[in-house]
Amino acid sequence: MPAPAKIDLRSDTVTLPTPGMRKAMARAKVGDSRRGEDPTVRALEERSAALFGKEAGLFVPSGTMGNLCAVSTWSRPGDVIVASSASHIAGREGPAVSHMASVAILGIDAPGGIFSAEEVAQAIAATPVRMESKVRMVTVENTHNAGGGTVFPLAELKRIRSVCAKSSLPLHIDGSRIFNASVASGASPASYGKVAGSLMFCLSKGLGAPVGSVLVGARDFIAEARKVGLRVGGGMRQAGIVAAGGLYALSHHVERLAEDHENARALARGLEEIPGVEIINAPVPTNIVLFRWQAASAGLPFFREAIAPSGVLVDDRMFPLFRAVTHLGIGKTEIARALRAFREVFGRGKRS
Ligand SMILES: Cc1ncc(COP(=O)(O)O)c(C=O)c1O
Incomplete structure (x- = not known):
């Protein structure tokens, strides 16, 4: 029997370019981007800036590099930056940011990664006392990945911006999934751009x-951030080929994020009905479902072996905590198949 098609719920980074996107990429006009001569890269940068109401944009290979360019441009070695303690900047990017931008990160513990303006004010006031240094920038992650795709309320962002403004500090938004936030909340990209001194968003999620x-x-x-990007090897050449994929995505893949959110909620509803499964981030805000399996005796090796024949892939690195992410490769059929597989495996795991 042929193996069933994979249903990859590990992340929204696993998406494959659609035929329309591939066509747009093949047709892209290109030039030497490092010399500022790639018309497609320039078009993407200009369109992105306009979308968020900003003057300029910088196309970089990854979100990690975009955040590093922002942190390095806003801060000086020895400075402190504020972030949610579970944020991507503080966690996965923390060692690189500390090493390459030479800043310390003051993490705010907050449910779902959503902190308040008062917590930011406290962090700013306490830093010179606690850390012999000064806060130089504040970052928020919207949506918040580890928090379970939580949306930072725009009203709170405005209050945080006021707190930052009182201390002349920039607010940087790690908006890897800002379009998920925008589609879920109804707040426009420009309204997020308005509260931020800088904002990074990902095309590849x-x-x-x-x-x-x-x-x-x-x-x-952006002129300064561009220099940082070049210093760390971010200078690209005929990058219009990939920028064209980004332009296509901005035209065709933003509104459809609502389907991903609906599919994530359907997945959560089905999972909730399975005895022993608990949804951690209910009600599911965007495209990320966090759930826990109270497996009495079955462990990770059992789970991996049992789920493999179904073709379902899920982020199980924190077993018995799981993360499932919906994206344009996942439709209603895939959700139904994934639920059948989870029902079967979790049912069997309970008995074993
Ligand atoms: C919230 C957040 N910020 C930044 C990044 C880094 O993006 P990249 O993987 O493109 O470097 C990620 C990646 O998953 C992320 O989830």
Whole structure:
């Protein structure tokens, strides 16, 4: 029997370019991007800046590089930056940011990664006392990945921006999934851009492009950030081929994120009905479902072996905690198949 088609729920980074996107990429006009001569990269940067109401944009290969360019541009060695303690900047990117931008990260513990303006004010006030240094920038992650795709309320972002403004600090938004936030909340990309001194968003996650992120901000800021990107090897050449995938995604893959959110909620509803399964981030805000399996005796090796024949892939690195992410490769049929597999495996695991 042929193996069943994979249902890959590990992340929204696993999306493959659609035929329409591949066509757009094949047709892209290109030039030497490092010299500023690639018309497609320039078009993507200009369109991104306009979308968020900013003066300029910088196309970079990854979200990690976009965040690093922002942190390095806003701060100086020895400074402190504020972030949620479970954020991507503090966690996965923390060692690189500490090493390459030479900053310390002050993490705020907050449910779902959503902290308040008061917590930011406290962090700013306490830092010179606690850390012999000063906060130089504040970052928020929207949506918040580890928090379970939580949406940072725009009203709170405005209050945080006021707190930052009182201390002349920039607010950087790690908006890897800002379009998920926008579609879920109804707040426009420009409204998020308005509260942020800089904002980075990813084309290669829910938007389904193969490569890239864009950092947007004021013209001077982006000129400095571009230098940081070049210093760390971010200079690309005929990058219009991949930028074209990003432009296509902005035209065709934004509104459809609502389907991913609906599919994530359907997955959560089905999982909730399985005895011993608990949804951690109910009600599921966007495209990420976090759930726990109270497996009495069955362990990770059992789970991996039992789920493998179904073709379902899920992030099980924190077993018995799981993360499942919906994206443009997942439709209603895949959700139904995944639920059948989870029902069967979790049912069997309970008995074993
Ligand atoms: C919230 C967040 N920020 C930044 C990144 C880094 O993006 P990249 O993998 O493109 O470097 C990720 C990646 O998953 C992320 O989830």
